[in-house]
Amino acid sequence: MPETFKVELDTPVYKGSVSCNTGLFINGKFVDAVEGGTIDVINPSTGKLLTKVAAATSKDVDIAVAAAKKAYKTSWGLKVPGAQRGELLMKLATLLEANIDEFAALECLNVGKPWSESRGFDMKLTLQTLKYYAGWADKVHGHTIEKLAYTRHEPYGVVGQIVPWNYPLTMVSWKIGPALATGNVVVLKPSEITPLTALKFASLVQEAGFPPGVVNIIPGYGATAGAAISMHPDIRKIAFTGSTLTGRKIQEASAKSNLKVVTLELGGKSPNIIFDDADLDQAVKWAAIGIFSNSGQVCTAGSRIYVQEGVYDAFIKAFSEAAAGLNTKTGDPFSEGTIHGPVVSQTQFDRVMSHIDAAKAEGAIPFIGGERHSLTEGFFVKPTIFTNCTPDMKIVQEEVFGPVAAVVKFKTEDEVIEMANDTNYGLACAVFTENVSRAVRVSNALEAGMAWVNCNITTEYNVPFGGYKQSGYGRELGAYAIDTYTQVKAVHINVGLKI
Amino acid sequence: MASVFTHEFNTPIYKGKTSFNTGLYINGKFVEGSDKTTIDVVNPATGKVVTKVAEATSKDVDIAVAAAHKAFETTWGLNMGGAGRSRLLAKLAQLMEEHQQELAALEALDNGKTFTWAMDLDTTFAIDTIRYYAGWADKIHGQVQETDEKKLSYTRHEPIGVVGQIIPWNFPLLMMSWKLGPALATGNCIIMKPSEFTPLTAIRMCELIHEAGFPPGTFNLLTGYGHTVGAAISGHMKIDKVAFTGSTLVGRKIMEAAAKSNLKDITLELGGKSPNIIFDDADLDQAVNWAAHGIYWNHGQACCAGSRIFVQSGIYDDFLAKFTEKTRSLKVGDPFDVDSYQGPQVSKIQYDRIMDYIQSGKDQGATVHLGGDRNGTEGFYINPTIFTDTTPDMKIVQEEIFGPVGVVIKFEDDEDVIRQANDTVFGLAAAVFSQNINRALNTAHRLKAGTAWVNCVNQLHSNVPFGGFKQSGIGRELGEYALHNYTAIKSVQVNLGHIM
Numbered sequence: 001m002p003e004t005f006k007v008e009l010d011t012p013v014y015k016g017s018v019s020c021n022t023g024l025f026i027n028g029k030f031v032d033a034v035e036g037g038t039i040d041v042i043n044p045s046t047g048k049l050l051t052k053v054a055a056a057t058s059k060d061v062d063i064a065v066a067a068a069k070k071a072y073k074t075s076w077g078l079k080v081p082g083a084q085r086g087e088l089l090m091k092l093a094t095l096l097e098a099n100i101d102e103f104a105a106l107e108c109l110n111v112g113k114p115w116s117e118s119r120g121f122d123m124k125l126t127l128q129t130l131k132y133y134a135g136w137a138d139k140v141h142g143h144t145i146e147k148l149a150y151t152r153h154e155p156y157g158v159v160g161q162i163v164p165w166n167y168p169l170t171m172v173s174w175k176i177g178p179a180l181a182t183g184n185v186v187v188l189k190p191s192e193i194t195p196l197t198a199l200k201f202a203s204l205v206q207e208a209g210f211p212p213g214v215v216n217i218i219p220g221y222g223a224t225a226g227a228a229i230s231m232h233p234d235i236r237k238i239a240f241t242g243s244t245l246t247g248r249k250i251q252e253a254s255a256k257s258n259l260k261v262v263t264l265e266l267g268g269k270s271p272n273i274i275f276d277d278a279d280l281d282q283a284v285k286w287a288a289i290g291i292f293s294n295s296g297q298v299c300t301a302g303s304r305i306y307v308q309e310g311v312y313d314a315f316i317k318a319f320s321e322a323a324a325g326l327n328t329k330t331g332d333p334f335s336e337g338t339i340h341g342p343v344v345s346q347t348q349f350d351r352v353m354s355h356i357d358a359a360k361a362e363g364a365i366p367f368i369g370g371e372r373h374s375l376t377e378g379f380f381v382k383p384t385i386f387t388n389c390t391p392d393m394k395i396v397q398e399e400v401f402g403p404v405a406a407v408v409k410f411k412t413e414d415e416v417i418e419m420a421n422d423t424n425y426g427l428a429c430a431v432f433t434e435n436v437s438r439a440v441r442v443s444n445a446l447e448a449g450m451a452w453v454n455c456n457i458t459t460e461y462n463v464p465f466g467g468y469k470q471s472g473y474g475r476e477l478g479a480y481a482i483d484t485y486t487q488v489k490a491v492h493i494n495v496g497l498k499i
Numbered sequence: 500m501a502s503v504f505t506h507e508f509n510t511p512i513y514k515g516k517t518s519f520n521t522g523l524y525i526n527g528k529f530v531e532g533s534d535k536t537t538i539d540v541v542n543p544a545t546g547k548v549v550t551k552v553a554e555a556t557s558k559d560v561d562i563a564v565a566a567a568h569k570a571f572e573t574t575w576g577l578n579m580g581g582a583g584r585s586r587l588l589a590k591l592a593q594l595m596e597e598h599q600q601e602l603a604a605l606e607a608l609d610n611g612k613t614f615t616w617a618m619d620l621d622t623t624f625a626i627d628t629i630r631y632y633a634g635w636a637d638k639i640h641g642q643v644q645e646t647d648e649k650k651l652s653y654t655r656h657e658p659i660g661v662v663g664q665i666i667p668w669n670f671p672l673l674m675m676s677w678k679l680g681p682a683l684a685t686g687n688c689i690i691m692k693p694s695e696f697t698p699l700t701a702i703r704m705c706e707l708i709h710e711a712g713f714p715p716g717t718f719n720l721l722t723g724y725g726h727t728v729g730a731a732i733s734g735h736m737k738i739d740k741v742a743f744t745g746s747t748l749v750g751r752k753i754m755e756a757a758a759k760s761n762l763k764d765i766t767l768e769l770g771g772k773s774p775n776i777i778f779d780d781a782d783l784d785q786a787v788n789w790a791a792h793g794i795y796w797n798h799g800q801a802c803c804a805g806s807r808i809f810v811q812s813g814i815y816d817d818f819l820a821k822f823t824e825k826t827r828s829l830k831v832g833d834p835f836d837v838d839s840y841q842g843p844q845v846s847k848i849q850y851d852r853i854m855d856y857i858q859s860g861k862d863q864g865a866t867v868h869l870g871g872d873r874n875g876t877e878g879f880y881i882n883p884t885i886f887t888d889t890t891p892d893m894k895i896v897q898e899e900i901f902g903p904v905g906v907v908i909k910f911e912d913d914e915d916v917i918r919q920a921n922d923t924v925f926g927l928a929a930a931v932f933s934q935n936i937n938r939a940l941n942t943a944h945r946l947k948a949g950t951a952w953v954n955c956v957n958q959l960h961s962n963v964p965f966g967g968f969k970q971s972g973i974g975r976e977l978g979e980y981a982l983h984n985y986t987a988i989k990s991v992q993v994n995l996g997h998i999m
Contacts, residue, residue, distance in 0.1 A: 083627065083961070086634065090589075128582065135585065135634025138962050139979065148940060437995045440651050462581075462637055479638065495944070496937045 002030045005051040005196070011334035013115040014105040022053040024060055024219070025202035027067035028212025034059040039192045039219060044112035044342040045332055045378040053195050056220035058228035061187065064216040065234050068158045068185040071213030077155055077183045082138030089134035089180055091208040096201070097127055103197055107169055108333035110196045112342040112378065113294055115333055126173040128461045129477070133177030136482055140182055148493040153486040155183035156236040156261065160229035162222075162250075163198070164242045165191035165344050166297040166401075171241055172198050174465075176215060178481035179239075187216045187235065189226055193345055195219035222246060231257045239484070241265040241299075244399075244425075244470050263474030263484055265299065265466055267399040268427030271420035272302030272456060273442065275413075276310035278432035282454065284318040287405070290430060290456035292326060292383050295343050296352075296403035299471075300428040300450065300457045304396055305407045306416050312409050316387060319407075320368040323383035330373055330380055342379040343402055349379035352402030359386050359395035364406065391419055399425070413442065421447045426468030430456040449475075504550040504699070508604050510835035512614050517601050517703070521552040523559055523722065524705035526566035527715025533558040538695050538722060543611035543843040544833055544878045552698050555721035557731035560690065563719040564737050567661040567688035570716030576658050576686050579714075581637030584684055588633035590711040595626045598707065602700055606672055607834040609699040611843040611879070612797060614835050624959070625676035628977075631961035632680030635982060639685055651993040656986040658686030659764065663732035663741040665725075665753070666701075668694035668845050669800040669901075674744055675701050679718070681981035682742075689718045690738060692729055696846050698722040725749060734760045742984060744768040744802070747899075747925075747970050766974030766984045768802065768966055770899040771927030774920035775805030775956060776942065778913075779813040781932035785954065787821045793930060793956035794905040795829055795883050798841050800849075802971075803928035805956050807896060808907045809916050815909045819887070822907070823869055826883045831874045843879040844902060850879035853902030860886050860895040860904075868907070891919065899925070913938070921947045926968030930956040949975070 002023025009018055023030035037055035042048065056064075076085075096103065104119035113122070142151035159179050163171035168190060179186050190198035202217040218225060226246075230238055230253035237260055240250045244266040254260045272290050274283045290302030307315045329339040343349050349372075356370050369384030384404040389396050395406045410416040420429060429448040433439050443451035449467040452458065459465060459477075466475040474484050505518040522529035530553070537551035572578075595602065602625075603617035612621070641654035662682050666674040671693060682689050693701035701720055708718050721728050729749070733741050733756035740763050743753045747769040757763045775793050777786045793805030810818045832839035844850045857871050870884035884904040889896050896906055910916040920929060929946035931953050933939040943951035949967045952958060959965060959977070966975035974984050 083631070131585070131589075132582075132637060135636075135638065137634075138631060139634065139638070141979065148944075436993065440993060440995050444648070479640065493936070493940065495940045 002032055002054060007109070009105060009334070012336045013119075013334050014101060016102065018102055018105045018109065020106060020196050020200035021203060022051060022199065024054045024056050024064075025199065025205070025215075025217040026060065026064045027216065028206060030202070033057065034063070039195070039221070041110065041193075041196060042345065043109055044344050047346070047378055050109060050196075053199065053219050055192070056189070056218035056225040058224060060218055060220070061225055061228040061232060064187045064218055065158055065232055067213035068187055068216055069234055071211055072157050072185045075211035076185050076214045077157070080183070082140060085181060085183060086134045086137030088208055088210055089130055089137065089177065092204055093127055093130035093134060095204040095207055096130065099204070100127065103169060103200060106200055107197050110194045111165065111168060111344055112333060114338040114341050116339065117294060117341075118333065122167055122170045125459065125461060126170045129170070129173040129177050132461050133181040133481075136178070136479070137181040140482055140486065148495050150491050152489045152491065153182070153482070154489055155485065156487055157184065158235050159184045159186055159485065160232065160235040160238040161186055161188040162226050162229065162238070162240045162242065163188065163190055165194040166294060166299070168194040169197040169201060172201060174476050175239055178476075179485045180215070182482060182485040184485055185214050187218065187229060189229060190217065190219050192219055192221050227253065230254060233258045235260055237261040237485070239263045239474070243267055247472065264472035265474070265476060266427075266470065266472040267401075267425060268299050268301065268467065268471050269304055269397065269399050269423050269425045270300055270302050270428040270430070270448065271304045271306055271446070272430040273306045273416055273420060273432065274308065274311065274315060275431075275433040275438065276308045277434050277438075278311070279434060279454070280311055280314060280318070283432040284315060284322055286430070286432070286454075286456040287319055288322040291405040292323065292340065292403045293457065295341055295381065297343060297348075297401050298457060300459075302428070302430050302456050303400060303405060304420070305405050306410050306420060307407060308416075309409055309411055316367065316385075316407065320385055323368050323385055326383045327373070331375060340383065340403070343381055344379070346379060348401065349381065352381050352400055352404065355395060355398070355400045355402070356384060356404060359393065359406070362393045362395065364389050364393055364395050369403070391422060397423065413438070417442060417445045424470040427471035428452065428457070502551070504552070506549070506608070508835075510614070512835050512837050513600060513604050515601055515604060517605060519703050519706055521550060521702055523553050523555050524702070524718070524720040525559065525563045526719065527709065529705070532556055538698070540609060540699060541846065542608055543845050546847070546878055549608065552702060552722050555723035555728045557727060559721055560728060560731040560735060563690050563721055564661055564735060566716035567690060567719060568737065570714055571658075571660055571688045574714035575688055575717045576660070579686070581639060584686060585633050585636035587711050587713055588629055588636060588680065588683060591707060592626050592630040592633060594707040594711055595622070595629065599623075599626065602672060602703060605699045605703055607842070609697045610668065610671060610845055611834055613839045613842050615839070616797070621670055621673045624961070625673045628673070628676040628680050628961045632684040635681070635979070636684040639982065639986065641988075646992075649994065649996040651995060653991050655989045655991060656685075656982075657989055659985060659987045660687065660739040661737065662687045662689055662985065663735065663738045664689055664691045665729050665732060665741065665743045665745065666691065666693055667745045668697040669797060669802070671697040672700040672704070675704060677976050677981075678742055682985045683713070683717065685982055685985040687985050688716060690732060691718070691720050692732060693720065693722055695722060695724050729753075730756060733757055736761045738763060740764040740985070742766045746770055750972070766976075767972045768974075768976060769927070769970065769972045770925060771802050771804065771967065771971050772807060772897065772899050772923050772925045773803055773805050773928040773930070773948065774807045774809055774946065775930040776809045776916055776920060776932065777811065777814070777818060778931070778933040778938060779811045780934050780938070781814070782934060782954070783814055783817060783821065786932040787818060787825050789930070789932070789954070789956045790822055790905075791825045791829065795826065795841060795903050796957055798844055799903040800845065800901050801957065803950065803957060805928070805930050806900065806905060807920070808905055809910050809920060810907060811916075812909055812911050819868070819907060823885060826869055826885060829883050831880055831882060841883065841903065844881055845879070847879060849901065850881065853881055853900055853904065856895055856898070856900045856902070857884060857904060860889075860893065863893045863895070865889045865893060865895060891922065897923070913942070917942060917945050924970040927971035928952065
C-alpha cells in the first residue's frame with residue numbers, strides 16, 4: 001500500500017497541512033510500482049528530501065494501458081455523451097477550486113516557485129483550463145458535406161501524455177482537459193522531479209467520479225516509463241512537452257513502434273525585439289517578466305533580447321536595475337516578499353551555471369548576475385544579463401532554461417528580423433513598438449508559433465499555444481486542442497444511387 | 500412595493516413551499532408596474548386565480564431599456580470577458596438545479612403540464628441549456644482572413660447590445676433558457692417579456708439570476724400583454740434586436756414593427772403543422788408510440804407537434820387500431836397526480852380555440868375517431884382526439900390547432916405523400932418512419948422543414964439547432980447556431996503599408 005506524504009506548514013502565506021498519495025494512480029486506485037522502485041523528491045529551495053514516490057516502469061505502463069483500454073471500451077469514449085464528460089471535468093475543477101491553496105503550497109514545495117507565481121498564476125490557469133475544456137465536451141462538431149457525407153471527430157482511444165517539471169499541475173490540465181473532453185482515456189507521466197501535485201490531482205480524479213481507468217497518473221523516469229509509453233503498441237497518440245532532445249526520441253519511438261500520432265511542445269530561444277519607438281519603461285518590465293519569471297524555466301522565455309541602438313544604453317541601465325531588484329526578493333517561496341525562486345534541481349543548476357561559464361569564456365559580459373545567489377541552501381541562480389553578445393555565441397543560440405538573458409544590439413528592422421529568425425527554434429517572439437504597422441509587420445515576419453506585441457509570455461487558456469520548426473508541432477489550448485485529440489472519419493452514405 | 504406570492508404545495512407527488520416577489524425585475528430590483536396594475540395568474544387545472552403579478556407598460560419598457568444600455572456600456576457587453584459570463588451562467592445553472600423541484604411545481608401550477616413532465620423534461624432541459632451556453636461564453640471566435648501582406652483583416656463577433664425577447668406559454672421556463680442562454684453568453688443585455696398566461700417560473704428565475712450575480716440591468720423581466728409590452732419592445736427605437744417565439748400571426752406583427760421602427764434584427768420561431776409520415780416498412784409498434792408522443796406531448800401544445808399523421812395504406816388499419824389503443828391509455832388528470840400523462844390546456848382561450856377546431860372538423864365532415872370532447876367539469880381538460888376521413892382543404896388539416904388533436908391520413912404513394920406533406924405554409928418539423936435507409940433519408944431530405952426526424956419525433960437537444968422553414972420562422976435556436984442570432988459581425992481592416 002503506498003504511503004501518504006504529509007507535512008504541516010506554518011508560513012506567512014499558507015498555514016495548514018499539505019499532503020498527497022505517493023503511489024501510482026492506475027485504474028482508479030493508488031498502487032505500488034510492480035518492480036518496487038521509488039523516486040526521491042527534493043525541495044529545491046533547501047536541497048533536502050521531501051518524500052519518495054513510486055517509480056513506474058514498463059510493467060506499470062502495461063497495466064495502466066490495459067486498464068485504460070478497457071475503460072475506453074466500456075465506460076468512456078463516445079459511449080458517454082459530451083455533456084456528461086463535461087460535467088465530470090467541471091466537477092474536477094470545482095474540487096480543485098475547493099482545495100486550491102493546498103495545491104499551490106504543494107507546488108511551491110516541489111518546484112520552489114514563489115507563492116505569488118504558484119497561487120497567482122499556475123493554479124489560476126490550471127482552473128481556467130479545466131473549466132474551459134469542460135465546456136467544449138459537448139461541442140465537438142463534425143461537418144456535413146453535400147449529399148450525405150459527414151465527418152465524425154472521434155477520440156483516439158488511449159493517449160499517452162508526458163508533462164514537464166516547470167509548471168507541473170498546469171501542464172497536467174493542458175493535457176487532460178482536451179483529451180478527456182473529446183472522449184480519450186489517458187496514461188499520463190508527470191516529471192520524476194515534480195510528481196506531487198499530479199498525484200494529489202489523481203485523488204480529485206477519484207473523488208470526482210471518473211470511471212476507473214479513464215485517467216491514469218504514473219510518475220517515472222523518461223528512460224523507463226517515458227520510453228515505454230512512446231513505444232507502446234496500444235497507445236494511439238502521444239503528447240509530449242519537454243526538451244527538443246527528448247522530443248526527437250519520442251518521435252523516433254513512434255516511427256519504430258506503431259506510428260502513433262505525435263504532438264510535441266519543445267524548447268525555445270525566443271527573441272524579444274525592442275525598437276527605438278517602444279514605450280521603454282513598459283518594455284523593460286515585460287523583458288524582465290519574459291526572462292526571469294519562473295526563474296527563466298519557461299519554454300517561451302524571451303531569452304534573446306534585441307535592442308535597437310537608439311535606446312540600447314537606457315534599456316540596459318533600466319533592465320539591470322530590474323534584475324538587481326530581484327536579488328533582494330529571492331528565497332523561500334512561502335515568504336511574502338519572494339518573487340525569485342530557485343531552479344528546480346541540482347542538475348538544472350549545474351546546467352545553467354555551465355551555460356554562464358561558457359558565455360563568459362566566449363567573451364559575453366555578465367553585466368549583472370552570472371553567479372550563484374548568496375543563499376547556500378537550495379539551487380538559487382542570480383538574475384543574469386549578458387551584454388556584448390554576438391549571434392554565434394552559445395548563449396545566443398542554445399536554450400539555457402534559467403534566469404539568463406542575452407542582449408544584442410541592432411540597427412535596422414530587416415537586420416533584426418533576420419537575426420531573430422536565425423535559429424532552429426520557433427516557439428515564440430515579442431515585439432515592442434508603438435507603431436501599429438511595424439508591430440504587425442514584424443510579428444508577421446517572425447518565424448514563431450506565438451507572437452506577443454507590447455507584452456510577453458502572457459498565456460491565455462483560449463488562445464492556441466505551440467511552436468514552429470524544432471520547437472515542436474501541433475497546438476495546445478483554445479479550440480485547436482480539440483483537433484489535437486480527435487481523429488477524423490469521413491462517412492459517405494449512399495442515399496438511393498443504384499449502379 | 501411589489502407583492503409576494505406564497506404557496507404551499509401539498510400533493511401526492513410534491514410537497515414544498517414557494518415564496519417570491521411578483522414584481523417586474525428591472526435594473527436588479529423588483530418593482531411595481533408604472534400604472535400599478537396587475538395580471539391575474541390562473542391555474543388551468545381549476546380555472547381559479549392563484550395570484551396576481553405586476554403588469555408592465557411601455558413606460559416600464561423605456562426604463563428597462565435605459566438600464567440595459569447602461570449595463571451594456573459599463574458592466575456587461577465586452578466589459579465582462581467570456582470567462583466571467585461563463586462563470587455566472589454556470590452559477591445560474593447550479594442554482595436552478597438546487598431549486599429544480601420548486602421550479603417544476605410552479606410550472607405545473609401555472610401551465611397545467613404534469614409535475615413529472617416538468618421535472619423530467621422542462622426543468623432538466625432548461626438547466627442543460629444554460630449549462631451548455633455557459634460553455635460557449637468564452638469561445639466566441641471571429642476569423643482572420645488573408646487579403647495581402649500589407650493588411651491585417653479580421654472579424655470581431657460582438658454582442659448586439661440590448662435585445663428584446665418575447666417567449667410563449669407552452670414551455671415557459673424552457674423557452675426562457677433557450678433565449679437567455681445564448682444572449683447572455685455572447686454579452687447582450689435582455690428585455691424579456693414572458694407570456695401573460697405563464698409568468699411564474701420566469702419571475703422566480705429573476706431571484707436566481709440576481710443571486711448568481713448578474714450585474715443590474717443585464718437581465719430585465721417585464722410581464723405584460725402582447726399589445727402593450729410586446730408591441731413596445733418590437734417597436735422600440737433603442738432595442739437592437741428582437742427574438743420571438745409564438746404564433747405566426749403575432750410573428751408578422753413583430754416583423755412589421757421592426758421594419759417600421761429601427762429595422763432591428765429579428766428571429767422568429769412560429770407555428771407548425773408538422774407531417775409525420777409512416778411508411779409500410781416502418782417498425783409499426785415503435786411508429787405508434789412515437790406518433791402518440793408526436794401529437795399528445797405537452798397536450799399538443801408544441802410548435803413542432805406531428806399533427807398530420809400520414810399512414811401508408813398497407814399498414815393503415817393496423818396502425819389506426821394500435822394508435823387508438825395507445826391514445827386511450829394516456830391518462831388525463833391533475834398535474835400533481837403520480838400517473839397523469841396529460842393535464843389541462845393552458846387557458847380558457849386556448850380551450851375554446853381547440854374546441855372550435857374540433858367542431859369545425861365535425862362540421863366539415865371529418866370523423867371523430869376518438870375523443871373530441873371535454874374531460875371532466877373543472878379546469879380546461881380536453882380528451883386526446885383522433886380525426887380520420889379528412890380532406891386536405893379542411894381547417895383541421897391546414898391550420899395549427901395547438902391541442903391534443905391528431906389527424907390521421909391514409910396515403911398510397913411515396914411521391915404523393917411528400918407533395919401533401921410539403922403542401923403547407925408551415926415548415927417547422929417533419930418525421931419519417933421507415934426501416935429502409937434510402938427511403939428514410941431521401942424522404943427526410945426532401946421534406947421542407949427545419950427539423951427532420953427519422954424513426955423518432957420531438958427529440959430536442961441543447962446542441963442541435965431548431966427552427967423553421969417558410970412561415971414557421973426565421974433563424975435557428977440552440978446549438979452553436981444560436982450564437983449567430985446574438986452577435987454582430989465587425990470586420991476590421993488594418994492597413995500595414997499601402998500608400999495612397
